[in-house]
Amino acid sequence: MPKIEVSRQDLFSQACIDDPGDEKLADILSLVKGEIDSSEGDCLKLELNDTNRPDLWCVEGVARAIRCWNAGAQRHLEELPEPDMEIFVDSGLEKVRPYVAAFAACGWAPGQKELDALIDVQEKLAASFGKNRKTAGAGFYRLDDIEFPVRYRAASPETSFIPLGFEKEMTLSEILEETETGRTYAHLLEGKDLWPLLEDIGGNVLSFPPVLNSQTTGRVSAGDSRLFCEVTGTEWETVQLSATILACNLQDRGAEIFPIRINYPEPYPVKTVVTPILFSDLMTASMESIREVLGAPISPESVQKALQRMDYASVEFDRIGITGIMPPYRRDGIHAVDMIEDIVISLGLSSFEPLLPEQFTLGKCAPIEDLADAARILLAGAGCEEILRPVLTSRAKIKDATRTPNNPVSIANPMTAEYGVVRNTLLPGLLEVESTSAHAAYPHRIFETGEVLTVGEDGNCRTEILLACLVCGNKADFGDAHSIIGSLCHSRAIGLSLADADDDRFIPGRCAVITIDGRDSGVIGELHPAVLDNWGISRPASAFEIALSALKG
DSSP states (O other), X not given: OOEEEEEHHHHHHHHTXXXXXXXXXXXXXXXXXXXXXXXXXXXXXXXXXXXXXGGGSSHHHHHHHHHHHHHOOOOOSOSOOOOOOEEEEOGGGTTTSXXXXXXXXXXXXXXXXXXXXXXXXXXXXXXXXXXTTTSXXXXXXXXXXXXXXXXXXXXXXXXXXXXXXXXXXXXXXXXXXXXXXXXXXXXXXXXXXXEEEEEETTSOEEEETTTEEBTTTSOOOXXXXXXXXXXXXXXXXXXXXXXXXXXXXXXXXXXXXXXXXXXXXXXXXXXEEEESOOOOOEEEEEHHHHHHHHTSOOOHHHHHHHHHTTTOSEEEEOSSEEEEEOOTTOOXXXXXXXXXXXXXXXXXXXXXXXXXXXXXXXXXXXXXXXXXXXXXXXXXXXXXXEOOOOSEEOHIIIIIITOOSSOOEEOSSOSOGGGOEEOSOSHHHHHHHHHTOTTSOSOEEEEEEEEEEEEOTTSOEEEEEEEEEEEESTTOOHHHHHHHHHHHHHHTTOOEEEEEOOOTTEEEEEEEEEEETTEEEEEEEEEOHHHHHHTTOOSOEEEEEEEGGGGGO
């Protein structure tokens, strides 16, 4: 769970309340699903129990939640002037680090504590939300040192500038090899011939994203009241939301926000974007569903007030239900229940009367789970180790890296592309674990049993539980995987047979359909070298995947 460190004085000053003391603050923090980790003098360490709200991972976000709960919704990034600053994106970055968002913030001169808080949220967003600067990383600069338009271009590794904290020019290659920050993030550019560079029209380098700012424009000091902020990354949504969160934070501090126009070349799907983007996700729920989830009667007026205290940009109700627009710094609304949860948080859990269950029931495992436990014991006896992977994954891992024939079901509005689809196979998870296990002694035998979502011939989705196993080593072949599935079937006293099959994941002629008790139940084979290369696996590997229900016997 995210942990942040804030100044008490800064927090309560921004929240527009007097210091309530730790006991009462603990109750107030339920607004952000937070709790006090430690409190010493002016230093507060908070733990936040919501990983879907990156806007709360900073003192500005927590203070905003408290302030709006007391005073109602506020306006954010409205009536911004027309952009008179531009960034031009080089087409060579499409396969490197394609996206950028930016804005200028003027009129607020941060002291050292405020500047430290600004840097903290920049690093927190990049480390957690931006996956250690892979999908998004931000930088701040002195606006007056920049001559617009700015160019975001693909540069040769031999391009040089003076990096932040150094006195001499270094090439981009030298920065990656000789600086601590460069070595930390060098893997993000591994395999790329050209690297990203931000420079102004005068040829002055701003930064080498996502690694280091320049010494000339990238050193921001306390008292600098005219700032330029950029966010670059590999995921559009993550880049844009990070920029919007930072812009809202600076506006809350008292800065005036000036948008910047981003110009993209072919073949980008968009030509021009003005950032920061004002997201306006629409949420709707019927009064009947709200009352059912709350388990208590509530009026539309009370719901409207509760959502306004959660900083919803607008809330309207009619005879059907409630329609709310989330504030621009939030994109965590997926279902009507998410809006109902905000209503509950606003009203306070203590305002609901607890009810004891009316019926006494005994729980037990589903039969399929008992079967999964039996399979786990048998596989452990065969020298296999179990792994657990998320049900959500990326399309690239399933289709591009693993060459799975069937398309996975996509999430309509995912937070990131990394979790943009529901898996329809377990093999990518096994391959991903194997790709990071080269340090362990071979051979490797790993397996997983878990849920997948498949699409039937009728077009309907259904949940299945699969069992998959992978063997990797210097001499791993078809026989290794076959011996494991054969042992499983023998232990369950069920018949096993194989038939030739074609599957792009496996080597032609070394792949078969698994038939158990006369039914096609899965696939087995030696994994194709192209698949292993996609995952960076240097040893041969074989695998099988079957429907767990086939082992019922």
